[in-house]
Amino acid sequence: LDEMNEIIEVFSVHGSGWKLKRILGSDIRIAKFASLRRGRCFFQLPKDLQKKRALVNVKNKDNLCFKYAFLAMAHYKEITNGKRQLPCYYSAYEKFYNFSSVLTPPDMKAVAKFEKQNLGKKLAINIFEYFEHHIFIKRVSPYVYDKTFRCIDLLLVHDDDVAQSHYVGITSIGRLMGKRNHHKAIFCYTCQNLYGEKKYLSHKDNCNIH
DSSP states (O other): OHHHHHHHHHHHHHOOOOOOOOOOOOOOOOOOOOOOOEEOOOOOOOHHHHTTOOEEOOOOSSSOHHHHHHHHHHTGGGSOGGGTTOGGGGTTTGGGSOOTTOOSSOOHHHHHHHHHHTGGGOEEEEEEEEETTEEEEEEOOTTTTOTTSEEEEEEEEEETTTTEEEEEEESOHHHHHSOTTOTTSEEOTTTOOEEOHHHHHHHGGGTTOO
């Protein structure tokens, strides 16, 4: 122990002796903090989000918006377009999942617990947040690049007038995050950029994607 303390003291006084030669790059990201509001039933989305045509906003009358948004994406192909906004069509699918950890609305810790409780379903849940006309990624699932899992992307929207929040389902992350004709683009959850299929194949090897 004395020897270790002596080494620490020498290092503190004299340093490591290493010198900085150059900085290869840096990445600084800043976002305004927004605390999670209370859950809320259906409300109309801002016009800029509606124009994206990339969301399913279920018309629930309770505070279970996360559950409906999740079910809308998990069973998107099983419910026809004209019925996806109606909560009554999702009751048949609720029994397949454990929603015991879901709050109203759930924070990211609760979302992670919900994902773990339903791990056998092989669904990677990613959460995005709409704030001041910008979309930020709030949670990336640890299984997002596991090819045996299917991604479920949800968007958290806030109504500042009543301090409440609402989850909606994302049908096309490319269309939501990009401009026109980006519905076929591939979204990188690591660097949060869009790429064409060929460019993405070469990009993923340099973006810490496993």
